[in-house]
Amino acid sequence: MLDSLFTWLLLPLGLVLGWVLGRRAQPAAVAAAIAPEQLGGLLTRLASDDPDQAIAALTQVAEIDHSTVELHLTLGNLFRKRGEIDRALRIHEALLTRPNLTPDIQAQVRRELAFDYMRAGVMDHAEAQFERLVADGRYVTESLDQIRIIYEQGRDWEHAIAAARRLEAAQGESKRALVAQYEAEMADEARRAKNVDEAVRRARRAVDEDPACVRAHLLLGALYEGKGEFGAAAQAYLRAFQLDPRFLPDVIEPLYRCAQKTGDQQGYLQFLSDAREISSSSLPYVAEARLLADEGMDPMDRLAAGLEVRPSRAVLAQFLEVLEKQPAVIAAGLDKPAASLRQALRRLMESSPRYQCGNCGFSPRQQFWQCPSCKRWGTITPIDEAMRLPGA
Ligand SMILES: [Zn+2]
Incomplete structure (x- = not known):
């Protein structure tokens, strides 16, 4: 209660006082806009933590000129920021019904009202206000972007794509990377619904929109792999890695699986060798050590090299796993401490x-x-x- 009163005293009071001080320069306009007793009443009600009465006092102000509109708008925004959306809506809705607003001010009020509706979750009302702004040629790119966000939040990807295209035309900036993400969202939805053909079609459309869309290539890789098309899957995973080597941790295991299926060990080794060059990750060393172990060879040297060149928890954990199985280590009773250390590293990595x-x-x-x-x-x-x- 005290906090609330404090906020009400400090923020709106300061706001209104600032406004009054600003108005001193234009005494003639003050008389025309707001009577002193009305302002007094407004201040009293704000100070007594009675915002509803303050709104009532505000809406009783007979004349609206530029500065009283600013007062309304600032107060409305203050309510919205405080999460009091109903009050913000009442101020802005009442203001919009005023007959003497200039087109500029009307657009300003409409914009605030649209954001109120968005905050209130009344998306169709928000969209209608933003569409009206677009039709009036006011706040066009911002409004189109907000319409896009409304559809994005509603996961209505087709409409989000349409909005992104309108924004692209208005702004003159490519939105194809964004459209690719929306296509990929639809591809993911189709995949979850086990509609693989539709998922592939959508993922390909994402690539058409944005050939550099890593997500779409990863998704195509997973879809082809699911269909048993391991060669195509490997190509897609590889493309994702080439586009952004930071995705190495996401492709290194899928590429291993594909190589196991296609028997293209040479291709996988080439990928690991390239990955060592391109990326600063230690994972290629870990993966190479695993390949050696698969073939019954000692991976110790490879892991030691990894520890030297790219020290990391992953390569250390793998090193310890191999180390603790060495007969000399077991004989010395060091296998258990090594295992404890490895498990601690694992837990650290997992968290x-x-x-x-x-x-x-x-x-x-x-x-x-x-x-x-x-x-x-x-x-x-x-x-x-x-x-x-x-x-x-
Ligand atoms: Zn972020």
Whole structure:
């Protein structure tokens, strides 16, 4: 209660006082716009923490000129920021019914009203107001972008694509990367619904929109792999890695699986060799050690080389796993401490975030193609230090 009163005293009172002081320069306009007793009543009601009465006092102000509109707008925004959407809506709706608004001010009020509706979750009303702004040629790109966001939030990807295309035309900036993400969303939905052909079709459309869409290539890889088309799957995974080597942790295991199926060990080795060159990850060393172990060869040297060149938790954990099986280590009674250390490393790796948003730093355990924090698309990439082991 005290907090609330304090906010009400400080914020709106300061706002109204600032406005009054600003008005001193134009005494003639003050008389025309708002009578002193009305202003007094407004201040009293704000100070006595009675916002509803304050709104009533505000709407009783007979004349609306530029500065009283600003007062209405500022107060409305203040309500919206405080989460009091009903009050913000009442102020802005009442203001919009005023007959003497200039087109500029009307557009300004409509914009605020549209944001109120969005905050209130009344998306069709918000969209209608933004569409009206577009039709009136006001706040066009912002409104089209908000319409796009409305459809995006509603996961209505077809309409989101249409809105993105309108925005592209109005703004003159390509939105194809965004459209590719929306196509990929539809591909993911089709995949979850076990409609593989539709998923492939959508993922290909995503690639057509944006050939550099890593997500679409990863998805195509998974879809082809699911269909048993391992050669095509490997090509798609490889393309994802070539487009963005940071995705190595996401492709190294799928490529291993595909190589097992196609028997193209040489191709996989070439990929690991390229990955060692291109990326700073230790994972190629871990994967090569596994290949050696698969063939019954000693992977110790490869892991030791990895530890020297690319020290990481992953390569250390793998090194310990091999080490603890060495007869000399067992004979010396060091296998158990080595195993404890390896398990501790595993737990550390399992509790670490695997991905990070390059825009806001949000670090989730799983991949999100739209950052849940900053809402950007395609900004979240694997953190190599998360150190998933191939096969883990
Ligand atoms: Zn982010």
